[in-house]
Amino acid sequence: MVYLLQSLLLPFLCCADLAVSFPLNNTRKWNGWRNVKYIFVFGDSYSTTGFRSTGVEPSAGNPMGNPSYPGLTSSNGPNWVDFLTTKYNHSLVLTYNIARGGATVDSGLVAPTSGSALSISEQVKEIYLPTYASKPDNAPWSDCDSLFAFFIGVNDVGNSYKLHKPKINALVFEEYKGLIDEVYQSGARNFMFLNVPPIQRAPKTALAPNASAQGLVEKESTAIADWNMRLVNMASNLTSTYSDATAFVFDTYGLFNNALDNPKAYEQTKMLKNTTNFCASYEDGTSKPDTFNRNCIYPVDEYFWLNSLHPTGAIHNAMAFQLAQMMSKPVYPSLLQLIAGGRFMWS
DSSP states (O other), X not given: OOOSOXXXXXXXXXXXXXXXXXXOOTTOOOOOGGGOOEEEEEESTTTOOOOOTTSOOOBTTBTTOSSSTTOSOSSSXXXXXXXXXXXXXXXXXEEXXXXXXXXXXXXXXXXXXXXXXXXXXXXXXXXXXXXXXXXXXXXXXXXXXXXXXXXXXXXXXXXXXXXXXXXHHHHHHHHHHHHHHHHHHTTOOEEEEEOOOOGGGSHHHHXXXXXXXXXXXXXXXXXXXXXXXXXXXXXXXXXXXXXXXXXXXXXXXXXXHHHHXXXXXXXXXXXXXXXXXOOTTTTTOOSSTTOOOTTSSSOGGGBSBSSSSOBXXXXXXXXXXXXXXXXXXXXXXXXXXXXXXXOOOOO
């Protein structure tokens, strides 16, 4: 049984610091964050570190595997996967980051940002299932010590919201649900879903030519809200279908909004000075995370946005911290506490 009623949960989702959907009963396989030993990550450029399953595998001395830490990220340094694995872990965590930049859930439904980007469908079917589902010697995970994280939707929404296809999200989620089911059938029991952040506030949309006249911010906001509601429903359906599954839904949307409105809301973002634009001299990345270019007003790590769509490492650091905090708490929340003040609290 799912203890969080969707009718009460959904209206508060976008104003929460984090949101969680948990079906919890005595058959669950979730033993807490400190007992997670393996993480499998699926997603797009907000998550990728450039890992390849054919390269050096994660190990005690190199928990992210290939390439060298922090990998090839879109954040000009460590991203949330790096931070969660190496900074906010309670014990050794080996992370298999299958995420690829430009990805959508299914390239046949919404085109990826680049033609070569592996969709979530391909990440699951072409990499995870044939390489890791069998729990090989190089990744001997179990249902009790593993976490399967999915952070997707930025490109699905961003590449489709102007196409006037109101049913596209429904079609995408049919495919998404099927992929999650395949991962469950492989033995996965603990899932983390991150919702779509407020990319309508990214320069790509907010500062686009004629953005106001075309209503781009409003249109993308509507598409994101629809996506994020469907994500909660999917997580709820997963745990009502499978009584031994645990599903977390992290409110990336709320976290980003809070930091954009007030960078001092989080210790990890308090240094940010510019939350609306980016400096072109930094948009392709810099040699160091704190580089200062005289063509810019601030050092790169004092900008929220590295380029028109991707944030710098500060918000990734905050994400990882909040994720670890959330997973370290008891997992039986009180409904009244959950909805009080529009914030999700723990009993």
